[in-house]
Amino acid sequence: MPGERVKNIPESTTKVPLKSWIKGRLTEESELYEEATILTATKRKVVGTVKEVNPAYKHTFGEFVPEILKMREKILEEMWGDTDE
Amino acid sequence: MSSYNIKDLERRKQEIIRKSVGLDYSDYETDGIAFDYNKMMETAGYDYNRVQAIQVDSKVGNTPLIELKNISDYARKFSEPGYGARIFLKDEANNLSGSFKARRAAISIAKAKEMGYEGVIAATSGNYGAAVAALAAKNGLKCIIVQECFDSNNLAQPEILEKARACESFGAEVIQLSVGPELFYVFLELLDKTGYFNASLYSPYGIMGIETLGVEIARELKEKEGKFPEVVICTNAGGGNLTGTARGLRRAGAKNTLVYGASVNLQGLHMASDDDFNRKSFTTGHTGFGIPFSVNPDRSDVPRSAARPLRYIDKYFTVNQGSVFFITEALTVLEGLERGPAGNTSLAAAFKLAQTMKDDQIIVVQETEYTGAGKHHQPQLSFARKNNIELLFGNPKDEIPGKNIIFPSSAKDLDVEEIDLDRLRKSYLRRFVDQSLNDHEIEYLSEELKVNQDKINQLLKEAKNERAK
Numbered sequence: 317m318p319g320e321r322v323k324n325i326p327e328s329t330t331k332v333p334l335k336s337w338i339k340g341r342l343t344e345e346s347e348l349y350e351e352a353t354i355l356t357a358t359k360r361k362v363v364g365t366v367k368e369v370n371p372a373y374k375h376t377f378g379e380f381v382p383e384i385l386k387m388r389e390k391i392l393e394e395m396w397g398d399t400d401e
Numbered sequence: 402m403s404s405y406n407i408k409d410l411e412r413r414k415q416e417i418i419r420k421s422v423g424l425d426y427s428d429y430e431t432d433g434i435a436f437d438y439n440k441m442m443e444t445a446g447y448d449y450n451r452v453q454a455i456q457v458d459s460k461v462g463n464t465p466l467i468e469l470k471n472i473s474d475y476a477r478k479f480s481e482p483g484y485g486a487r488i489f490l491k492d493e494a495n496n497l498s499g500s501f502k503a504r505r506a507a508i509s510i511a512k513a514k515e516m517g518y519e520g521v522i523a524a525t526s527g528n529y530g531a532a533v534a535a536l537a538a539k540n541g542l543k544c545i546i547v548q549e550c551f552d553s554n555n556l557a558q559p560e561i562l563e564k565a566r567a568c569e570s571f572g573a574e575v576i577q578l579s580v581g582p583e584l585f586y587v588f589l590e591l592l593d594k595t596g597y598f599n600a601s602l603y604s605p606y607g608i609m610g611i612e613t614l615g616v617e618i619a620r621e622l623k624e625k626e627g628k629f630p631e632v633v634i635c636t637n638a639g640g641g642n643l644t645g646t647a648r649g650l651r652r653a654g655a656k657n658t659l660v661y662g663a664s665v666n667l668q669g670l671h672m673a674s675d676d677d678f679n680r681k682s683f684t685t686g687h688t689g690f691g692i693p694f695s696v697n698p699d700r701s702d703v704p705r706s707a708a709r710p711l712r713y714i715d716k717y718f719t720v721n722q723g724s725v726f727f728i729t730e731a732l733t734v735l736e737g738l739e740r741g742p743a744g745n746t747s748l749a750a751a752f753k754l755a756q757t758m759k760d761d762q763i764i765v766v767q768e769t770e771y772t773g774a775g776k777h778h779q780p781q782l783s784f785a786r787k788n789n790i791e792l793l794f795g796n797p798k799d800e801i802p803g804k805n806i807i808f809p810s811s812a813k814d815l816d817v818e819e820i821d822l823d824r825l826r827k828s829y830l831r832r833f834v835d836q837s838l839n840d841h842e843i844e845y846l847s848e849e850l851k852v853n854q855d856k857i858n859q860l861l862k863e864a865k866n867e868r869a870k
Contacts, residue, residue, distance in 0.1 A: 321583065322581070322583055325674075326671050326673060328675040329675040332579070334581050335553070335579040337576075338575075338577075339569070358543040358545055373774075375566070375780065376559075376774050378559070378779050378783025379783040380779075380783075381779055383782065383792045384779060386794070387731075391475075391727075391812065394478065394812055395471065
């Protein structure tokens with residue numbers, strides 16, 4: 317909890333709680349946002365709040381970054397010369 | 402985690418670590434502040450041939466050493482005639498799990514298995530997690546990886562999410578935490594409750610595993626080019642990469658090869674700050690680890706870290722984030738090698754340093770890492786922009802970490818800054834300035850900081866005076 321964080325760390329950290337996310341199978345049926353027990357990949361039992369069902373990997377290659385294209389063109393031009401002509 | 406639990410764990414820390422590493426570090430303590438580093442490295446683990454055999458068996462090591470002919474030519478366009486060293490790259494992405502970290506994990510896992518542990522735990526948000534998970538899978542051991550992953554708004558670094566995915570694909574349990582040093586206590590509590598092996602990055606096993614990397618570089622160049630390289634440059638974070646590589650080079654007889662370190666400059670960003678966590682575009686290979694772990698190696702998760710970079714480093718450079726992304730793009734479009742940005746930190750530095758070396762000299766960049774969704778310059782820069790970091794072209798030296806990323810307008814503007822090693826040495830010595838140190842302790846410090854004993858006494862004096870100011 318915010319008041320219980322270790323000492324000598326920035327205020328932006330001490331004013332927020334430490335959170336922990338762990339995946340596993342529910343040991344019995346439960347509702348979203350309710351307290352439940354899960355069995356993790358190493359068969360540990362962990363109690364917590366259900367936040368997501370079947371969580372997906374959502375990281376991607378992100379949005380297009382035009383600056384990368386600009387770097388690429390600069391590198392190719394400096395290395396091989398301007399090949400437009 | 403309650404404050405009561407933290408106090409209890411702090412009290413039992415030594416005992417938990419001893420049980421989980423299978424090493425009694427008190428065996429290596431000698432006198433006062435000193436301990437016998439060489440004895441620990443020589444007796445705590447395996448001999449070199451065994452390390453090599455374990456790695457061959459684990460599909461680790463013997464990665465290709467490639468001459469980056471186009472990148473070397475590109476650097477020569479900005480150097481004086483006769484200058485512009487040949488840049489070689491050790492393509493460590495070819496290891497099982499995609500990075501040099503597999504070298505470390507292979508030895509730790511072999512030890513855990515030999516000692517009969519049921520599982521292993523590692524605290525890491527980096528490639529080491531995937532390495533431990535992959536090798537645990539291969540050896541039939543259970544595995545838990547503890548990551549610092551999110552800020553308090555549940556926003557995660559894409560690079561760390563990718564590493565979590567990799568760990569889970571190998572069957573590991575991944576515990577993802579929000580920002581904060583309490584991670585260490587979560588880790589200790591897990592070790593205590595599960596009785597698993599602590600696959601620390603900083604145990605002697607972890608560092609021995611990297612010695613093969615230095616040996617391979619030295620032997621291969623000696624065979625093909627008839628000489629050892631003039632310089633080997635290592636991306637530096639926790640110090641193990643540099644320490645192990647340097648030890649390996651020495652083992653192979655490359656005593657005159659200079660060992661340089663390079664880190665991404667993240668000056669001004671606090672590593673334990675919830676606000677700063679997602680304002681950086683590198684989660685490793687940066688000064689936020691590189692400097693504190695150099696000046697206080699024993700801040701790690703074992704009492705005496707085997708990663709002690711100031712024992713080996715000859716020069717230490719920083720590069721800005723924009724330059725590392727620039728060189729990552731250059732590596733892709735000039736060499737056809739798509740690799741993860743963080744591993745290219747030392748390549749960015751090598752590009753500039755090669756320009757100051759003769760054209761028949763050799764500089765070896767000793768790692769690469771795999772790339773993929775989340776862990777690639779495109780998602781990392783896209784993420785930076787979402788976090789209101791400005792993406793600009795200009796002079797890389799004007800970059801302000803956490804505010805902007807400045808790509809060099811031309812490769813000729815890509816530059817390095819050298820860190821004054823004496824400043825780091827003084828920082829290391831600061832905690833000893835009020836103690837009276839005996840001859841043996843001074844000798845120990847001389848080995849720790851790679852300077853003679855007179856110099857240690859002089860630096861101690863300077864550190865004391867500077868503190869008084």
